[in-house]
Amino acid sequence: MMTLRHVNTRQCVKEAWAKVRQLTKARSKGGPQDPAGITAHVLNSNYAAVSTDSRYRTPPAKQTAPTPCQYVTETVSNQLLQDLITYRHGF
16 A cells, blocks of 8 residues: 655655656555545645644744824924925015
8 A cells, every 4th residue: 555644745746746757656556546545634744744843933023113103283394394385485
């Protein structure tokens, strides 16, 4: 009985694909339709374990703006623009 249970897909991709080809070739020649022991649950568990980094740590939060933030109101922005126009014209 051929299974993919002991194939390390991270270290030997060629071997993994060779096993897959053997399994699919056996299926097309009237071999067993479902390899014994390989279920969706087994495959999901295997790939979940392989793709999980047990040493992963969440990166620290980044600050994109200084705190506390000062919000500019419409009145303040109008005054700033008026001052800019006045300054530019030299009044």
